[in-house]
Amino acid sequence: MSKITKNKLYLSLLIVTVILLTGFILPENLTIPVEQATKQDWNHQTFWHEPWGSSKVHKGIDIFAPTGRKVIAATYGIVIYKANLKLGGNVIAVLGPKWHIHYYAHLDQVNVGIGSLLNRGETIGTVGITGNAKGKPPHLHYSLITMIPYLFRWDSSTQGWLKMFFLNPSERLLAE
Numbered sequence: 795m796s797k798i799t800k801n802k803l804y805l806s807l808l809i810v811t812v813i814l815l816t817g818f819i820l821p822e823n824l825t826i827p828v829e830q831a832t833k834q835d836w837n838h839q840t841f842w843h844e845p846w847g848s849s850k851v852h853k854g855i856d857i858f859a860p861t862g863r864k865v866i867a868a869t870y871g872i873v874i875y876k877a878n879l880k881l882g883g884n885v886i887a888v889l890g891p892k893w894h895i896h897y898y899a900h901l902d903q904v905n906v907g908i909g910s911l912l913n914r915g916e917t918i919g920t921v922g923i924t925g926n927a928k929g930k931p932p933h934l935h936y937s938l939i940t941m942i943p944y945l946f947r948w949d950s951s952t953q954g955w956l957k958m959f960f961l962n963p964s965e966r967l968l969a970e
Contacts, residue, residue, distance in 0.1 A: 882924075886919065
């Protein structure tokens with residue numbers, strides 16, 4: 795391998811390392827992702843509650859609010875996914891600090907697109923009843939997913955291996 799090729803390889807590795815480390819260093823600073831919502835607007839015991847419909851386990855929290863209330867970015871990040879899904883209805887996923895993915899579901903409207911850069915508190919959509927939330931009180935389903943598995947969280951509960959990837963948003967929102 796030539797010296798120039800080696801230098802390019804080392805520079806590329808350095809850049810990737812800096813990007814990865816920066817993702818871990820940036821503070822998350824979460825805010826409740828529904829405008830005017832308080833800590834009383836969700837049941838703090840529903841994370842990893844079972845049985846929970848066809849998904850078997852509830853991998854997030856449901857923040858109740860009137861249809862049309864603004865859904866805001868819980869932290870800064872970039873929109874990496876936008877879709878209409880059978881269970882989640884209108885959903886978006888945002889890659890934020892600590893390499894966490896913030897998943898917002900059952901949105902009535904989505905006001906951002908893939909690649910949108912978001913600031914904490916920026917409007918991303920509105921509360922709704924899309925997907926399997928039809929016929930239920932309007933709410934935002936909010937999940938927090940880590941891209942780096944927390945192996946120590948794996949247990950023998952239903953879908954316990956997935957606990958490596960899903961973090962309890964209620965704990966994190968209450969800590970802020």
